[in-house]
Amino acid sequence: MSISDSSHGGNIGRAAREYGLSEKQIIDFSASINPLGPAPGVYRAVTEALWRIKHYPDPGCGDLPRLLADYLGVGRENLLLGNGGAELIYILPRALKIRRALVAAPTFSEYARAVEAAGGRVRYITLPVSGTAFPAGEAAGHLAGCDAVFLCNPNNPTGQLFSPGDLMPLLDAAEGAGAAVVVDEAFMDFVAGREDFTLMPLACARRNLVVLYSMTKFFGIPGLRLGAAVACPEVIGRLKQLKDPWSVNALARVAGEAALRDESHMAETLKTVKEEREYLFSTLSSVPGLRPFPSEANFLLVDVSGTGMKSAELVEKLAAMGILVRNCANFYGLNESYIRVAVKTRPENESLVRALEKTIRTWLSGRPVFSSRLYKNR
Numbered sequence: 001m002s003i004s005d006s007s008h009g010g011n012i013g014r015a016a017r018e019y020g021l022s023e024k025q026i027i028d029f030s031a032s033i034n035p036l037g038p039a040p041g042v043y044r045a046v047t048e049a050l051w052r053i054k055h056y057p058d059p060g061c062g063d064l065p066r067l068l069a070d071y072l073g074v075g076r077e078n079l080l081l082g083n084g085g086a087e088l089i090y091i092l093p094r095a096l097k098i099r100r101a102l103v104a105a106p107t108f109s110e111y112a113r114a115v116e117a118a119g120g121r122v123r124y125i126t127l128p129v130s131g132t133a134f135p136a137g138e139a140a141g142h143l144a145g146c147d148a149v150f151l152c153n154p155n156n157p158t159g160q161l162f163s164p165g166d167l168m169p170l171l172d173a174a175e176g177a178g179a180a181v182v183v184d185e186a187f188m189d190f191v192a193g194r195e196d197f198t199l200m201p202l203a204c205a206r207r208n209l210v211v212l213y214s215m216t217k218f219f220g221i222p223g224l225r226l227g228a229a230v231a232c233p234e235v236i237g238r239l240k241q242l243k244d245p246w247s248v249n250a251l252a253r254v255a256g257e258a259a260l261r262d263e264s265h266m267a268e269t270l271k272t273v274k275e276e277r278e279y280l281f282s283t284l285s286s287v288p289g290l291r292p293f294p295s296e297a298n299f300l301l302v303d304v305s306g307t308g309m310k311s312a313e314l315v316e317k318l319a320a321m322g323i324l325v326r327n328c329a330n331f332y333g334l335n336e337s338y339i340r341v342a343v344k345t346r347p348e349n350e351s352l353v354r355a356l357e358k359t360i361r362t363w364l365s366g367r368p369v370f371s372s373r374l375y376k377n378r
């Protein structure tokens, strides 16, 4: 086992131990977090709230539900906060009594794990890795016997963004089949014009739709854990019954409040991610053997098969240089041809591109025959 076998990105502790580095030396492209970090006010709020840790957190989470409901454009009765989106993913199968689920893959692996942990079973439909058309007809054809369908929008790890128009036929078919649809919008905040793509308003009105949300990515606080579910009040009530009432800790709550009060940091984040995603896409496209896929999120899926190197090999060589990227070989529906890289700041992105160029050049120079796949993929 090595860092390339990790089931998720972001394990800088493990990478540091394996490669004899300090955690601060590592540039982490394996977890897709706001490259600017949290807003400055978040650090201040957390520091000032340290006294709170000797008390239980407020189960009502202070001003956070009001601020988040306003930001997301939903009613407070449609919102349940949790200890990261992950907590709500794990509660959902029990709350909705999901015995059999359909998962649109490749995607985040925790939907399947959560269903299986609750004693359920999972089937997959395979999404094409490029293009933005959601195969709603195919998904609808697999609904028989399923209690729920899980999909992620924009999808992790492909970065594809599906339009509400493309997803509506699936929502209608699922309603007819008595199945719930769970749409994870953990990365929706990075989408320019998110209001045109989010299904949250629909989730407030429809009984068979739940939208999952995360504050850890866009607001840059994965270490504090903060997420939410958006649904009709009846479903929110069922989720609440299964949730630890204190799962949003005192520091996460004040961090969330401060983050939502800083609109200029949000605007700067959107601008930076757009510019840097374009930079990274075009620069990686010109590295021999690499083929990035267009993405609407803050990460890019990259086909590395044109280098002749397997993803694990490339991940380990980069990790030895202090650059952590996500090996996508363990995503259902992908294989050892793919890695995922987060969009970070310009100097960090330049370091990634330099490390990739150096690694691939060294690898190719050691090969007796120049890989023909290198040219096919260009």
Ligand SMILES: Cc1ncc(COP(=O)(O)O)c(C=O)c1O
Residues within 6 Å of the ligand: 083, 084, 085, 086, 087, 108, 152, 156, 184, 186, 187, 213, 214, 215, 216, 217, 222, 225, 226, 227
């Ligand atoms: C698609 C997706 N949903 C949810 C999560 C979990 O987010 P959180 O940190 O809010 O638990 C992740 C984490 O990587 C993710 O990629």
